[in-house]
Amino acid sequence: MGDGRIPHSVGFERRRYLFCLFTVSVFVFVFSWFFFLQSAGSPHFIEHGFLPDKKLFSVVDNFKSTPRDLSKEHHESPPTIATIQDEVKEQPSACEPNKTTLKVFMYDLPSEFHFGLLGWKGTDSVWPDISNGVPDYPGGLNLQHSTEYWLTLDLLSSRFSNRRGPCNAVRVDNSSKADIIFVPFFSSLSYNRYSKVNPKEKVSLNRALQDKLVAYLRVQHEWKRSGGRDHVILAHHPNSMLDARMKLWPCMFILSDFGRYPPNVANIDKDIIAPYKHVIRNYDNDSSTFDSRPILLYFQGAIYRKD
Template sequence: MPPPPISGEIRRAAMKRLALLAVPALLLLSLSFLLLRPTSPPLLPSIPDHRRRLSVYVADLPRALNHGLLDLYWSLPHPDSRIPASSDPDHPPPRGGHPPYPASPLIRQYSAEYWLLASLLRPSAPASAVMRVVADWREADVVFVPFFATLSAEMELGWGATKGAFRRKEGNADYRRQREVLDRVTAHPAWRRSGGRDHIFVLTDPMAMWHVRAEIAPAILLVVDFGGWYKLDSKSAGSNSSNMIQHTQVSLLKDIIVPYTHLLPTLHLSENMDRPTLLYFKGAKHRHRGGLVREKLWDLMVNEPDVVMEEGFPNATGREQSIKGMRTSEFCLHPAGDTPSSCRLFDAVASLCIPVIVSDDIELPFEGMIDYTEFSIFVSVGNAMRPKWLMNYLRNITKQQRDEFRRNLARVQHIFEYENSHHSEDGAVHYIWKKIHQKLPMIQEAVTREMRKPEGASIPLRCHCT
């Protein structure tokens, strides 16, 4: 066979060289196209940088709905109708200076609303290490609603025109305030953008915002527990064959459990003395709902040696009794009352009295950030109801174990401090903002779903299983 023409070989060699040169040329052309094309938002939002501070917009509400309520409270002409006049520490009111948050134990235990707003009004406070206040709602991650909902509810409960009128709307000053807050907040474009899913309401009192809870259910609720939703949850549990409680307004996924404000002074570890009493409890024996466990426990333990079970109200006398009882006892009993939790737990922490929490499903603040099993004893309701079981269990805890629990209590005391905690990087206010910041990806996801919802769509509230 004759050799192929030289021109054919040259042509094939040239084509090979062109093919080799075409690869980098195409790569260069693709890169140029990417660099020169107009920018557009990514299909997927970027993952939030947890080193970035939380941006907070404070909703524009009149002073009458927050600090103005303190002026109104201190101007009330007579004491709280729910307690004896001699037991109300706030009437007559103090003189001079800015009106403080009430000292009445019925109200002070829920004072988170006051301290959180204080942290937002002081941009140089240590809480600013985790959050910052922005003037433009479009730059905000969350919107804080500065309504003193607890103080508003408590004034209606203690000074309302008619006893039992709280659940009625007519003549109810608290309802009027709730309605004003909601009308103002929902009229703002920030609410319309997110459906309220990035708005924060502080509802530490079980009765706070009671009349409008269904309307603010999508929002981030700061609560001490879910006890204020007991009736709604019970109705849900009774309407289905499973044991599931279908929360439609509150969820550990979107909401934040915050501490009560403790009412007893803090005892430092260096001040700790002998504790001759094994177990201490002070409070009402007869309660409702989950508090029936408390009544049964009382009957089981009231005659046990080394156990003190006292009834009483947290007035001046009761306060001194509680200080003495908690500081001289190894363990402090914490059964449910009208609500699953109470400030008694945080009084025990402040007193270095090891909490004994009798509950199957209590919600606690800052879980995932602190480990309660390092300084608390958890007992199921079933075991606590067995005669002698709890006492035998506590007596078998060694002194070495008790000392370790107490050292751990001392290490977490500051985490539950509200007063002046907006000046501290490790107090309750700081931890609340950190907890909200942790939920930011979930909040942003909920807002994204809300923004793409078709006009006219109606989506029912769903159970959030936790």
């Protein structure tokens, strides 16, 4: 008889435990709803000081307490020429180095890596005096990979005292004060013009320049300091930097796409995609201007990509 009471008492204790647990759960549920409804009924229950933006809630409170005057909203006068001119005056009219977003150190590579590929020959400097004229860039298919040319010119002119308009990047002389290190090698132009091996030569000029660039960068203090991770190298043509890309992979590449790169060499986490230069012909009888087209539909290059 004593053995038969043990299961009964165990079952009773289990049911009592479940009942107590259920009672506590219901009590907590009702209690939480009570506080929720009370807080919902009072807009000042929450202390604004604990929230991210006090101004946001002050605007909301004013919106609730003050009725909107729709007549004023629909009869506000449009901005005048004077107000527009005042806004324009507030914007910087020239490049201000101390207010730029990006500080860039650019290597003074020999001219054979950049403007020398365009036929320019310097005597006293590795850079042309672009204040008196800029070496011409070839047209045709070369234009869609001219990013290297324009970025270099932008940095060279960033400290001109008479430069018009603001600038987002400025060239600095001290690499320790720079955000990034720019490598001014016109790699796409080098591939387009000098990738063929000339008679009596073992390698092409394009291959030779890539080998020289790798050797140059590996002994630079800036490359050793970061392992190349803060360096920007242009390889916009899909076949440019074909021999050096595997050796310089820690850098940030500026590419047209990732089509011919393994993911450990080029990827979206570290590299930049710059679209092809616009080479599409205008539509027939199209009188619209660039500014009148608010939507960019696509970029199209002039090379048929098989991959």
